[in-house]
Amino acid sequence: MPATQSRINDFVLKIATVNGTGSASANGLLMKALFRMGIPVTGKNLFPSNIQGLPTWYEIRANREGYISSAGRVDVMVAMNAQTYQKDLDEVSPGGFLVYDSTWPRESTLHRDDITVLGVPLSKLCNEAFSVARLRILMKNVAYVGALVALLNIDLDVIKKLLEQTFASKPKLIDSNLEAIMLGYDYASENFTCPLPVRAENMGDNNKGKIMITGNEATGLGCLYAGATVGAWYPITPSTGVMDSFSKYCETFRVDPETGEKRYCIIQAEDELAAAGMVIGANWVGARGFTPTSGPGISLMSEFIGFAYYAEIPSVFINVQRAGPSTGMPTRTQQSDVMQCAYASHGDTKHPILFPSNPHECFEMAVTVFDLAERLQTPVFMLSDLDIGMNDWMVSELTWDDRYRPDRGKLLGPEELKKMERFVRYLNVDGDGITYRTLPGEDPKGAYFVRGSGHNRYGAYTEDSDEYQDVLDRLLVKWATAKTLVPDALLSKAERSTKLGIVAYGSTDGAVIEARDRLADQGIHADYLRIRAFPFTEEVEDFLRAHDTIFVVEQNRDAQMKSLLMLEANDIADRLVSILHYNGKPIPGSCVVEGVTGHLEKEAAA
């Protein structure tokens, strides 16, 4: 028998299945059960761009310390897909376990001495217990959950309660699911020494105040709470969940129970170009409008983004990034649209960007993004990614301050217009570069002409060099104001004073948090600044100047954030060291540890 380290509440469970077989709900059940036992968990879905029949993996990391990044290890593999069996077998860490469906024989050539292989005749058990073909396939997944419940010491009562809640409206399903659970559970209990040394132990109310949610769901909910009324979109992976969520919660909260009238309008556009136009049109008339999309969508929207920048129309673009370039890998994650969004469109343009690093921040920033767009009268981006958007995260409960009211920015209504002799659109009255706007439908005195062609400070068409440049320069004043309005970067000081710094953003946060602890174990201490917005707030430059070596960790090939930082503070460019991860899977903490130690060793040798 291979030596197995005892791993209590610190393990990675990976399930290999075929997509379209209903394994998602089985995996969700497992994760939720661990969560309810008080064990911090994260779930990562590695799925194909396909509807049915291709391999898919679900990885659950349970970690009592609350580390969430990809662990780069598999302690227990459930190999349900014959097609990927060899790959899955290879991936199990030494001393680990592999559970497979032993109804059919395994290839005898596939074997490993350093792991324990556990065969459970899942198909046989289900075929005997259930008569309907579809049910047999579905219940096979539930049966492996049952086996894992026994093997990993998962609380059976928690599972029962979850089933009761999930199928509250269909009690018949509670019974069949529970039957399948017990098939796996009993078989494992009778045939193996349960529980395994890799196992869960109840941590009580350790997860109190936490929820499990995906970033896309939180984002859609944030848009609802921000008071968005017009959502225009073209379906694109991995952003679709944002509109699904917005639509779902609008149906719950914004439909008149008597008349059925809806206090929102969702438009599935013909393409992303149109979606962008609709968002701009809605915001122009004073409704909060947004579009969720991904990189390819931003490419198509770029013409309109430049228009909204120059004509100064608030607009919200939520980009759930995926692996590019071109179609790339739609179901894999990356942070490779940073440059694209920062400078989207032709001519001199730049746009504020928010970088949420988890679903909790998705919710909050989905509100901030509307306030900023209206305050700054410009397109504002929120850059999430597939890892945040589509994976299940354990985060602090979302909270809401009922005193919140939207910041509509510098808006003049009929009352204010009455007091004015004349309204002009682009006059820098307050010196902050933000000018006053009016809404259609309210007052003829506020009428003006929106145009993407050259215009002067009065809003009139111009081809006069000075008048044209006057407006272009004023937009820079507005950009400087934006720096003071976007969310701060978050500083986390090392335990000891250090000249090493780490800069990261978005979903890379989890890997950096874990890596800093591992590095500290080795005596390497680094301060950490998490950037939450572009343009960079003052503390970003302060941080760069306060450190001799700054590791910029990001999930793209071309060091896009590092490039942006170099543009801001090019005199210290030689202090910036990139740590890059861009294979489409979420960045593991080990990547950061190796990046830092590798560089330091090289420096020491030089």
Add this chain to the structure above:
Amino acid sequence: MTYARPRIDLPGQKTNEIGLALHDYEGSLSTLCAGCGHDSITAALVQALWEMSIAPEKLIKMSGIGCSSKTPAYFVHGAHGFNSVHGRMPSVATGALAGNRALIGIGVSGDGDSLSIGFGQFGHVIRRNVNMLYLIENNGVYGLTKGQFSASADAGSTSKRGEVNQMQNINAVATAISMGASFVGRSFSGDREQLVPLIKAAIAHPGCAVLDVISPCVTFNDHQGSTKSYAYVREHRHKAMETDLISPRAEIKASYYAGDTHPVRLHDGSTILLRKVDPDYDPTRRNNALGFLERHRSRGEIVTGLLYIDQNVTDMHTQSRTVRTPLKDLEFERLNPGSEALEKLQLGMK
């Protein structure tokens, strides 16, 4: 440059129901070529909007790019205008009218803007039946870039430089009808008598009303060999229909019913009266309309009038059951469920 038009109030000038004079519906001075058909259409719009007593601030004027798209600056200076990007006016209009359904939307486009670069959006604004007037100022040519054929140029017609257009044209009205448009008309910039009531009917229509107005380009497409010249259109147009819009308050007089006339009642209580010039024509049947158009096209004739109407096609807001109050006017309290609801919904996430 934008040239403001001097405002001169004359004693005894006529005002409409809301006390505005005709010049209250004008905009800045046109910078188009002298004799451009587009300016005549602008004048027809001014007349129609004044006659309908539409409050200027209730109107939004939107356009894409091109000569036609400049024209929203030339009418109703008291209305907000939006000169968007090339071929994308329909999406801006869709978003704007989604956010505020109380606005009266007029989109001005051209043949390049609608039938080439914006062909997709043209189709989808019709499909959604966004409640607006979609006006195509159709001259068959790219004027601002000096005379290339557009997609509406007829096969066999020649450019100013003498090139012959080999490709088939995209027929805006037949395309609109076949895509399910609820209101389609065609007119000629030189026929104000037909155009003004047609514009009024289009605005009153509760859906996307497409008006294709042949509007000769005096600089690049008014020569022998062009099928969009003043001379050619005057000679070859075939009036199928004359239209009148009767407001809900007005009494429908017996004299309106002279000849082959029939009324189409709109949901707001107004009536579009159709007076058939060609007894062979029925604009309420799609097959009939398309067949009629094709028969006359093959004879080289340009059929004008209200060509198709179906006021029962539901518009975007009816389809999505949007609340009557403009979305932008909804109080925040009616949009935001509050902290308690948030707490409750998260019970399912634990």
